[in-house]
Amino acid sequence: MRTSRLEAFSDGVLAIIITIMVLELKVPHEPTLQALGGSATGFLTYMLSFVYVGIYWNNHHHMFQVVERVNGTVLWGNLHLLFWLSLFPVTTAWVDETQFSRTPVIVYGVNLLLAALAYYVLQQAIFHSEGGAGLRQALGRDLKGKSSPILYLCGIALAFVSPWLAMLVFTTVAVMWLVPDRRVERYLAARESSSA
Secondary structure, X not given: OEOHHHHHHHHXXXXXXXXXXXXXXXXXXXXXXXXXXXXXXXXXXXXXXHHHHHHHHHHHHHHHHHOOEOOHHHHHHHHHHHHHHHOHHHHHHHHHHOOOOHHHHHHHHHHHHHHHHHHHHHHHHHHOOOOOHXXXXXXXXXXXXXXXXXXXXXXXXXXXXXXXXXXXXXXXXXXXXXXXXXXXXXXXXXXXXXXX
């Protein structure tokens, strides 16, 4: 099966996730900067989760540029990833509404961890499917992908000391992924030049 339906469905789900998150932002009731400052934590948690959804969308897009066909295992792996991403609005809102309390920050970190593991499972499903060799070659050792779950676990552990330290670790992982990853683009360029 071609990847177009999977990509279109995933794009739609991710757009809905972002829409739900933005609807959770609280509008100040007073027309003052002080009132706007009161909703700063909500904006910061929204921004971090928005960046994470954007990172997943970007990497998902790059991944399926290399893959030409998918099977049922890949479809279920993709749904597994979308399930964990669809919980971002809930965990984001909980962190905000509780002013970064320990338990909500831990749950947010677990949500990030499970989404990262689901992405890894999806990659493995693609690697073992017909046409998955290209993605494996493009990603190579994938040090960023392997280090992210370890950092999430560190952040979750740090939440027991200070939820703010945990959020710092989660933000660091997001910044790490914001740096453009050119592996897939280099692989596609090399493939095009070799076929020309």
